Amino acid sequence: MTIVSAISLDLLLPRKLKYIVALVSILGSLIAFVPIIFQYANYSSPEILFEGSYVIDKFSLILKGLFILVTYLTFLLSVNFVESDEYYQGEYYFLLLSSLLGALVVTSSRDLLTMFIGIELASTPMFLLSGWKKGDQKSNEGSIKFFLLGVLSASLILYGFSLLYGVTGKLVFSDIANTLIQSDLNQSPVTLLSAILILAGIGFKISIVPFHSWAPDTYEGAPLPVTAYLSVSSKATGFVALIILISKVFYASGQGLGIILVFISGITMFVGNLSALQQTNPVRLLAYSSIAQAGFILAPMAVAGITGNYEDGVYASVTYLIIYAFMNIGAFLVINLLQRNIQSDDMYDWGGLAREMPLAGIFAVIFFFSLAGIPPLGGWFAKFVVFRSLLSTGEIFGVSLGIVGAINAVIALVYYSRISKIIWMDSPSENIKSNNDTLIPSPLRVVGFVSLILTIVSGIFPGIFSNLGEASSIFFNS
């Protein structure tokens, strides 16, 4: 309870003022972090509110912490960006905060309505934000695509939810699952149809194949901080919703959904990676890479759907989500930094940049190779827990998906290494402005170092994620 009120207060504050809005938002998101830590430290048992509709447990607290921290970093990324353009600062921050509120609601939602409101609250502001660069055609195109598909996805989710409600007459997930099992409807076509509809709807949010086509255009058109937020926080919101739905409702409906998800996950990895290989625009490269990463995040849940080992699946997916969040924000930061020196959409124009910007160069190495999963950077542990959950039962779908994942990890290396190659190894481009490292504004430095530390620490001491294992078991059993 305290948490909800604290956060909503924080969120309501920044609405009014114009210039201090940025400051208030940044401080607000930091302050909101405090009750989360407080609550986590004093945690004893899950708090269940509104007759089971809203649950605060360790799982949701960790994810809330993640969302707040990611939003905080996005704010820092945005400060210079928003100031440099003459757009509406107040609205910008307000919209991001609203989206954050939606994400926070999703983590705790345990019924159809709350979850739907959460999902939509999280994604609607993004329609506006992605079209923020009003004068830019690409931004408009991307945002329109995103909006149309977003509305479609919302209606698909809603339709799926209404089917579930129609069949069971219940709103709360645990009641739905029980009713489905008791009335022997868990394998029925209606349930499967609703599962597929919901999957398609959420599939847009998390950009898995075949619902991924909007992502590269929208990512390219949106302001860079918004893109970072889209690829991390929005994606994570969708995944959290999917994880909750699968492990609270659809666990009852047998292996069919799991098998579909296994195929989607594998294809997503291939499509994302193979498309990313051909990109020269760094933002589009990261867009396709984030599609491929979505395949990895989905994989453990997919296999859990077949083997029933949800605890491991949830643990792996959430661990991946958390590590992915920081390294991906770092990757966007790198692009932001490099673009400050040479404004270009073609990364091959950045030859030799690292010599003038060694700090950005090191960031590039750390974040991109972490995304590729090279030890001792955090990404390896993310990949490792995913492989671990895929192989845990030795079941054929899991093992095959593991092999697909291993092949994809190698493909991904080729394009993740490309930016480091260009800025460290290629001959210097003529347009380089010298000594740019010193001009990196301090908010961006903070983003860089926070993500850097989190990425490296999670790679060298992955033991810090052991709480998450406990949290996911509490989550699943509550």
Next chain:
Amino acid sequence: MSSFSFLDSGLGLTVVVFLPLISAIFIFLIPKKQEMLIKLITLGSAIVAFLVSLVVALQFDFNDAADLQLGTKVSWISSINSNYEIGIDGISLPLLLLSTFISVLAIIYSFEHLPEPKNAKGMMSLILILETGMNGTFVALDLILFFVFFELVLLPMYFMIGIWGDKTVRSVSGLKNDIETRLYASIKFFVFTLFGSAFMLLGFLGLYFRGNKTFSIPELIELGTNGAFTGTFATLVFAVLFLGFAVKVPMWPLHTWLPDAHTAAPTVGSVLLAAILLKLGSYGFVRIALPILPEQAVAWAPAIAILSAIGIIYGSLACLAQTDLKRLIAFSSVGHMGFVMLGISSLTSIGINAAMIGMVAHGIITGLLFFVSGSMSHTYHTRDMGRLGGNMKLLPKTGAILAFTAMASLGLPGLAGFWGEFMALLGAYNPLPGLNVTIFRSSMVAGAIGTVLTAGYLLWMLQRVNLGEPKEEWIDQELHDADNYELVAWIPLVILTVLIGVFPKLIFGATNDAVIALVAKAFGG
């Protein structure tokens, strides 16, 4: 050695592994201009790591060389039951010493011999990170820890090749545009190795789930030798482990990254690559694949022997076709590592001992060969053997060492290279009872032909490069013979080559008991 007893509980090994990494982080914080300070810190920490590894060696109980010693086990990733478990036995000790020693020499060499674009800070920190990865791999006794160290060497080596490597432009079949050698070689090295190790990780996970959810290598060996891993499962796991290690060795036909990487790498990179990185693969076979999956090792041994024999012959023939000095030495590595793998595949104590001394000898000799050839290509600005000649007259010191090393490399009795080749052939003649003798004896014959070919190409190389009259283009040029930094880096290797050649017990004294115990436990032989 009671005075060093505080190093007992793993502290010594931990220092050896992490001191370089910590210095590397420290170096990041020093401004680029303080070049001398950076170099001295690097050298200092590498020397300290080497000295500590010597102290560890002195403390090591050679009467008990089969047991893992001086290690520790601390919880690392509790959620998956992976521990910081380290320790050494007679098998890993020589390799650990080799690694700390060669690192020191590599750093001394780089004091004055950095290729463009100089940047001592970058190069020194990469060497140090690399050293942590190499040392760590040799002491790790937990599969995940092993994996992390095994992979830690990739990034530094990738950048070493990619930034300081050979800038000549070449065409590559399958690529539209011509590409600089270093760029092509660095990504090829990275992708090949990652391909192997990604699958290797799946294999490790398989062992984990079938083997009581432990990643501990000693525990898995216990389980494995008691027949815990059998059937299709074991075949698959051995296959992926084979892939991971064989790429690194490299075994034919997975070797194609090696000539490119070696040719393109800067001198220090080639030395470290040849001397130590290749050993990570063969060490992986001896430490992990053989004892944990003995049944599969027996089943795969003939295939490994055949591939090794092909590697030996192929490597030698390829050497005969080379005009590039460094590329020739790179292909000779394929042949020499073929002998190492042939020794391992015999699954006898003679064969595996041969592999151990072969690894150390190859590390020393080929390391030295790359030092010398790198220095020569720096002096002459070419590696084309057709243009070289009369080196003995132009650069007498370098020429003498090149001649000596080539003799050692072709396996001259009395020098270190002899024991590995000779005993590997001996092992292949009498493989573990139950293995197909025909296959092994044919491999042995192929290996013997290989030694002749090896002598052939090395002597031919000497004739083309070292002997004869200098070509006209060099006569009026001022060419610098080996300077003091180079000699300090090279002479210890020359001495070691002779010492190990005359007293092979330096190596066998450590490895023999451990190898016999391994063979007895895994194969009952």
